[in-house]
Amino acid sequence: MRVRVDGGRCVGHGRCYALAPEVYADDERGHCVAPATELPRELEAQARRGAENCPEHAISVDARVESDRPRPEGRPPDRRTGPMSRPRS
């Protein structure tokens, strides 16, 4: 799960980090800062609570994890760790 904050919309109401302090934090201006890394599913309800209570609709929550995302069409699986990836001399 990932959360994203639209910095153009956030005006610093602070409801997100007040209601979901394990997910969101505030910067020096009181604007929301969201973690750049993937969050565990246990925090999804808290992440959504913070997003739903933002009057500016500045937060989006994407519940999919990276491994859930489909690979682009026609792209083979990553084989960088296999013997075929070694450069030939």
Ligand code: F3S
């Ligand atoms: Fe900003 Fe909304 Fe939180 S305006 S500080 S993202 S409640």
